[in-house]
Amino acid sequence: MLSNHVTRGVFVGISLLSLAGCATGDGVFRGSGGGGASDVQDLQDGSYRISARGARIGAEDVAYKDAQKFCMSKMQQALVVDDVFAAGNVDLRFRCTWQQ
Secondary structure, eight states: OOHHHHHHHHHHHHHHHHHEEEETTSSSSOOOOOOOOOOOOEEESSOOEEEEEESSSHHHHHHHHHHHHHHHHHHHHTEEEEEETOOOOOOEEEEEEEEE
């Protein structure tokens, strides 16, 4: 059986990896994937876009959580600029801002 210290270290390491996601050099942040969210797209005006499919409330939740993860990887928080729901797809535009 692993010691409590080792299991805690493994848990923290896995938590940090899932929190940070996977940033790539092409300006695209790979989203959670399993929840149905798209990759984060840099809109080149200081804002970003992420999309998710499904029922409105569930899709908004998935997109918002991935936006927060993306901004947290920059030590910031997500501020929603706009969200549009159409044909089972939520398109969320957001900015990363410094925490108040």
